[in-house]
Amino acid sequence: MSSGPGRFEQVYSEHVVGIYRFVYARVGNRPDAEDLTAQVFVRAVEQLDTTRQPGQIAAWLYRVAQNAIADYWRAFYRLQVVGVDHVAPGWEPADDGARRREPPDERATIRVETLLGDLPDRYRRVLELRFLQRMSVAETAQAMGITSGNAKVLQYRALRKAALIGETTDG
């Protein structure tokens, strides 16, 4: 259980960027990404045996991150149990440094493109304006020639539809 001086900092330095990106890609905002990243490393200090193989350490960290993300979403699902696979589809234990050098979660980017591509035109358009063009609801409404109220309903339906598509392609 014991480890030489500086072990935690070393593990931290190696993985903090990767873990942060991993979490950020799944919560989409900085404050929560920072909290969950901190949780992972606090947990590591409490429980991680730093004498393990580097590959095992990485796998352990990502598993803890995955659990932290699942717990995070559980609050949104009103305590319904969320299958781990469901929360992070396609995730498998990280085993080497290659993953960390990747641009932030390419799989997620591809998934987003696929999702948008599968949507009916108006649904795709409203999500593109809000997420990609970074427009407000008012700007989106203006760009589409509809009222703000309609834009809110449209984006709501678009996300609902996209979530359904996502479910079927995940499974």
Added chain:
Amino acid sequence: MADERDQRAERFERFLDTLLAGNRPSPDDVEDRDEAEMARLAAEITGAVRVDRAEPDPAFVEQLRLRMRAADEGIDAVQVPPPVRGPAPEPQGRSTWRLSRRQLLQGGIGAAAGLAAGVIGVSLTPRADETPNIGGDDDLVAGEGFWVEVAQMADLPVGTAVRFSTMAFDGYIVNDAGEVRALSSVCPHMGCTLHYRPEWEDLRCPCHGASFDMTGRLANGRRAWREQPYRGDARAYPIELPDLVRPRVKVEDGAVLVWTAQA
């Protein structure tokens, strides 16, 4: 039914707006399982397209690194001077204090340093001096020592605070609605010096924004935040911190005295 749909779309827009603005969204704006799916999808899309935020903030990385370093150092030992016993202390070498990794993480480096400073005489019972103290932590700051005058009540109207410094302590004397208290001015997170904000009546850390109330408790942590967001802050202070160390204090003939452990 159209009304209900509008309301749901309206509420969900609150979630979306918060998320897209880069802030922490609330589960309260999500109604059911379907909307949770939508929320998660929205978060993933945001995470994928807002790559400008996908790299960790260097300040965050450094802050967390210091906690890791503290944990590394804490595993071996934390060195503190031995308690001073009796009037003519012999040099007794250094004693070793073991802190758990968890304690260190919760308190951070500042807490470790604060503990080292405050721990002098920790296991000794208070001496013959039976003067009742006001609002001090006997278990943290008791033992052999003496009273030092640090302020005049005339300079300390209700709702004000004055800095003081003794050989053992840097802190504030505060007048909290007529109750006089001494509080350490060292933030238990990383040891920055807290400053008093009269308009909020709190002690604020300039480094990462922790705020302590006039009893020395963290006022803008996430636990407190759940009851009520803290005045003027956009979000909760992310980690829980221990209370500020409170030396014993008493008022005599209009003078405020602080108990100072004998060095």
